[in-house]
Amino acid sequence: MPTVSSPSTISSLASITIPKVRCFDPANSSPAGFRHRRRSMNHDDCSPESSVSNGSVTVATDSPTPPPPPIADMKIVTGEAGYVLEDVPRLTDYLPDLPTYPNPLQDNPSYSVVKQYFVNMDDTVAQTIVVQKNSPRGTHFRRAGPRQKVYFESDEVHACIVTCGGLCPGLNTVIREIVCGLHHMYGVSKVLGIEGGYKGFYARNTITLTPKVVNDIHKRGGTILGTSRGGHSTSKIVDSIEDRGINQVYIIGGDGTQKGAAVIFEEIRRRGLKVAVIGIPKTIDNDIPVIDKSFGFDTAVEEAQRAINAAHVESESIENCIGVVKLMGRNSGFIAMYATLASRDVDCCLIPESPFYLEGPGGLFEYIEKKLKEDGHMVLVIAEGAGQELLSESMRTMHQADASGNKLLQDVGLWISQKIKDHFARTHKMAINLKYIDPTYMIRAVPSNASDNVYCTLLAHSAIHGAMAGYTGFTVGPVNGRHAYIPFYRINERQHKVVITDRMWARLLSSTNQPSFLDPKEVARKKIEETHEPETSHDQPEVATAEQNGVEHLPKI
Ligand SMILES: Nc1ncnc2c1ncn2[C@@H]1O[C@H](COP(=O)(O)OP(=O)(O)O)[C@@H](O)[C@H]1O
Ligand SMILES: O=P(O)(O)OC[C@H]1O[C@](O)(COP(=O)(O)O)[C@@H](O)[C@@H]1O
Numbered sequence: 302m303p304t305v306s307s308p309s310t311i312s313s314l315a316s317i318t319i320p321k322v323r324c325f326d327p328a329n330s331s332p333a334g335f336r337h338r339r340r341s342m343n344h345d346d347c348s349p350e351s352s353v354s355n356g357s358v359t360v361a362t363d364s365p366t367p368p369p370p371p372i373a374d375m376k377i378v379t380g381e382a383g384y385v386l387e388d389v390p391r392l393t394d395y396l397p398d399l400p401t402y403p404n405p406l407q408d409n410p411s412y413s414v415v416k417q418y419f420v421n422m423d424d425t426v427a428q429t430i431v432v433q434k435n436s437p438r439g440t441h442f443r444r445a446g447p448r449q450k451v452y453f454e455s456d457e458v459h460a461c462i463v464t465c466g467g468l469c470p471g472l473n474t475v476i477r478e479i480v481c482g483l484h485h486m487y488g489v490s491k492v493l494g495i496e497g498g499y500k501g502f503y504a505r506n507t508i509t510l511t512p513k514v515v516n517d518i519h520k521r522g523g524t525i526l527g528t529s530r531g532g533h534s535t536s537k538i539v540d541s542i543e544d545r546g547i548n549q550v551y552i553i554g555g556d557g558t559q560k561g562a563a564v565i566f567e568e569i570r571r572r573g574l575k576v577a578v579i580g581i582p583k584t585i586d587n588d589i590p591v592i593d594k595s596f597g598f599d600t601a602v603e604e605a606q607r608a609i610n611a612a613h614v615e616s617e618s619i620e621n622c623i624g625v626v627k628l629m630g631r632n633s634g635f636i637a638m639y640a641t642l643a644s645r646d647v648d649c650c651l652i653p654e655s656p657f658y659l660e661g662p663g664g665l666f667e668y669i670e671k672k673l674k675e676d677g678h679m680v681l682v683i684a685e686g687a688g689q690e691l692l693s694e695s696m697r698t699m700h701q702a703d704a705s706g707n708k709l710l711q712d713v714g715l716w717i718s719q720k721i722k723d724h725f726a727r728t729h730k731m732a733i734n735l736k737y738i739d740p741t742y743m744i745r746a747v748p749s750n751a752s753d754n755v756y757c758t759l760l761a762h763s764a765i766h767g768a769m770a771g772y773t774g775f776t777v778g779p780v781n782g783r784h785a786y787i788p789f790y791r792i793n794e795r796q797h798k799v800v801i802t803d804r805m806w807a808r809l810l811s812s813t814n815q816p817s818f819l820d821p822k823e824v825a826r827k828k829i830e831e832t833h834e835p836e837t838s839h840d841q842p843e844v845a846t847a848e849q850n851g852v853e854h855l856p857k858i
């Protein structure tokens with residue numbers, strides 16, 4: 302039988318990363334003394350709002366990581382053979398006397414046909430599935446899905462949905478499926494849409510969401526609720542939740558949003574409210590860790606193909622022509638990497654994770670010259686966050702951030718296009734033609750494709766089942782193809798990035814035949830670095846393995 306470990310056991314477990322405590326006030330996080338009354342609080346000091354005003358500011362601030370829960374609040378369960386469950390909070394952790402009810406799904410004609418519909422209470426999902434004979438069983442997350450007992454009666458539920466951060470294909474599908482799932486599976490009719498992101502909780506109107514209102518929205522891009530950056534004021538948001546009598550909060554957003562959700566959850570727990578807080582990860586950049594991939598990512602990669610095709614057609618038709626395509630990807634180059642791998646027309650892909658240089662042997666200019674001599678054309682894909690250090694050297698650096706505290710980037714596409722033109726003009730090596738294509742928002746403003754739609758449906762259903770079962774303070778997502786409930790601190794402790802010493806990046810290098818721009822010493826150093834960061838190098842081999850094995854990446858609940 303698994304046992305709940307004491308803090309001292311936890312710190313001795315090599316497989317658990319206890320995030321560093323920053324901006325943490327134990328007085329405000331203690332589960333003891335829960336109040337139903339509101340108290341002025343100071344968690345807002347952790348929000349970028351305290352250091353950044355609305356709009357652009359002059360100091361770049363990466364979103365600060367919210368404080369992790371105190372070790373005693375982390376629900377770590379250990380079992381035999383190195384089994385570790387990193388469990389998520391439950392309302393009963395701080396409201397022990399909550400009554401339970403039979404899950405209404407057992408009487409639902411559509412679902413009653415399923416042989417074993419309810420998830421076994423001990424089911425967990427392994428984070429690492431490639432193991433050796435003697436490997437410890439390792440970290441697991443609680444499996445998502447419907448439970449036999451629920452902690453909310455249907456007519457008691459008052460849910461709300463908010464979308465935050467940048468757009469992403471599939472936002473409307475997730476909204477639709479939360480509304481319809483709550484209605485059709487659990488008989489819930491009170492669902493409120495919060496308009497305009499986090500600040501909408503206290504500064505905007507709300508929309509009543511019914512299955513009829515959301516019926517067709519999955520066919521549209523964007524979010525019917527609107528979205529925003531900045532404006533995360535924890536106390537005002539939780540006041541609004543309390544005042545409106547909301548008891549399930551579905552928060553759809555990226556890495557910044559999930560950090561915001563974590564502090565909202567902490568404040569709700571501190572106030573002792575029966576309110577479930579559920580994060581649904583959204584990011585076309587695919588920069589959220591632990592989960593296999595984020596919804597909308599596939600659609601964005603597919604849409605990026607159009608820009609790459611155009612660059613290819615243009616460059617092939619004109620002598621010595623270079624097609625340059627800039628794609629989104631602030632800190633993580635997944636869109637550029639996957640769009641390149643999918644297209645096979647790309648000769649060079651540059652991403653933030655892989656530094657490059659322009660001049661000299663092994664540099665970009667030398668490679669372009671070689672390509673033009675060989676083929677008479679080439680296509681270059683560059684992620685928006687690539688080469689920012691080179692831009693800073695040659696341009697006056699503007700340390701600006703958006704309202705959420707995300708660093709505003711210089712336009713690397715325009716910069717590199719100009720650099721290439723200047724190089725060929727200066728060296729008189731050959732007359733070139735360059736076509737620059739920047740699809741920017743076009744790849745994320747489209748409706749989600751069919752497979753993303755199915756994925757969004759499963760995410761929404763997993764989220765609903767978790768909330769109804771009384772789980773809270775978690776992000777839902779597929780881990781090795783199975784949906785799981787992941788504690789906020791695991792999602793927020795780092796950003797998911799392309800690991801350039803993994804096989805996927807090697808596949809890309811071999812498909813484009815581009816130089817790696819790394820000297821062998823640098824490669825050796827990175828390999829050592831990544832061996833010592835198990836979480837960073839963990840994600841990709843598993844994705845690669847699933848793909849190698851032909852395992853479909855369609856998550857199952
Ligand atoms: N560290 C943080 N603490 C609290 N709220 C945050 C934090 N970082 C971002 N947010 C809030 O989350 C929302 C979305 O963040 P943003 O970074 O713009 O997009 P995304 O969630 O897509 O990464 C914004 O309203 C922002 O104020
Ligand atoms: O909408 P904005 O503020 O121009 O932001 C553009 C940024 O949004 C993204 O599409 C996604 O960022 P988030 O997931 O953090 O919202 C980035 O790729 C891009 O840099």
Ligand SMILES: [Mg+2]
Pocket residue numbers: 466555556557584
């Ligand atoms: Mg983000």
